[in-house]
Amino acid sequence: MRVIVQIPCFNEELTLPATLAAIPRRMPGVSSVEIFVIDDGSTDGTVEVARAHGVEHILVNKANMGLGASFRRGLDVCLRLGADIIVTTDGDNQYEGADMPKLIAPIVAGEYDIVVGDRETDKIPHFSPMKRRFQRWGSVVAGRFARIEVRDAVSGYRAISRDAALRLNIMTSYSFSVDMLVQAGRKNMAVGWVPIRTNEKTRDSRLFKSMWTFIGRQGTTMMRMYAMYKPLRAFLALGLLFLAIGLVPLVRFLILFMIGQGEGKIQSVVLGGIFLVIGIVTVLMGLIADLIGKNRQLLEVTLEKMRRIELDQHGFHSMLVADRDFGRLGDALLRHEKPVTTLEERP
Known part of the structure; x- marks a missing residue:
């Protein structure tokens, strides 16, 4: 090992x-x-x-x-x-x-x-x-x-x-x-x-x-x-919060309207409507984010399999590359004082 x-x-x-x-x-x-x-x-x-x-x-x-x-x-x-x-x-x-x-x-x-x-x-x-x-x-x-x-x-x-x-x-x-x-x-x-x-x-x-x-x-x-792994729960909680805030002025308006005091309270309808729209859009964003999250999980599984295939097919020697021009990986590995093998794929 x-x-x-x-x-x-x-x-x-x-x-x-x-x-x-x-x-x-x-x-x-x-x-x-x-x-x-x-x-x-x-x-x-x-x-x-x-x-x-x-x-x-x-x-x-x-x-x-x-x-x-x-x-x-x-x-x-x-x-x-x-x-x-x-x-x-x-x-x-x-x-x-x-x-x-x-x-x-x-x-x-x-x-x-x-x-x-x-x-x-x-x-x-x-x-x-x-x-x-x-x-x-x-x-x-x-x-x-x-x-x-x-x-x-x-x-x-x-x-x-x-x-x-x-x-x-x-x-x-x-x-x-x-x-x-x-x-x-x-x-x-x-x-x-x-x-x-x-x-x-x-x-x-x-x-x-x-x-x-x-x-x-x-x-x-x-x-x-949290938003990445539980997007639906995160956006749903936020969306329900906006929906609850929007319902408060709307319910207030309906109560006042039913008792004959709704005149001049149109601001409550506008404010409540705005928050309801925001809440609905947030919930929809959560649904889309959840679908994206499922796709990301599939990509992660694919990436893991690709890594395993690459490492199974290509063995690598212990490495240290001379000087600071490590071209193939875009970085530099420095030469060790004792003889070492340059990074390369085995046949």
Whole structure:
């Protein structure tokens, strides 16, 4: 069983050495452990550090694409490299690398498709009380929406089986954590969690400037995913709300009209009619969105089958391509110091 540890990095030359040093190269039930660094447009020496510390695979984005986009592209490369388990961690040494065997053990045993590392945020000393509460509440909301039990929904330390990776289609460019859990829950994947340790804080988060920004972005992600997977329910609820608002002035007008006091109340009819039309249109939009959602599900099934056919028919060697001109994939992979094989299709 082959494990590839995927590490998205943006200007992590100072913290990457400690992150790499902590990753165990031998784990129970695993034949090989390889490290894959995704350089997301860094302007420092992140790539040189990775190369100097024996990283097997390095993918360089020409510009900063964001964590979600880097994860999505890295996932495809890991699948082509033949990974049986993909482990994601951060380049800032936030997570304890020594806990990686514990993280992958449930997947090796065939118990789960995805395992999330629970940081036990209530015990992290540099988290403020407010941040701890938000982390706990956010995980509860995300878990209920995804219909799974998860204790740390935004943890980036997680292990993914090959089969699960083939079924995931990350669409957000901000972060992949909540998006992945929602998809996993809606696609009936088995998701588990294990407690993991964290290291001392090395820098502030680059994903958000404040807690409110983080809450807003994650909330937007969950609402978008809800509208995507449950469009009829979302639009129907909104449409019924508009219909109810429209009925209030209309009922008022009818009551006044029946008792002979309806003269001069035409504004109620106009206002009620407007809201009724909006409500009906919203419900119709929900029906159309539901049909589009069914079509999207068919496309996802087709995409998964195409991925499986492509990976079955084409094996790929371990790779690192010389210099920054990675023509066939549009990006650059950098040469490792020891001899490696260029990415190519096997006959």
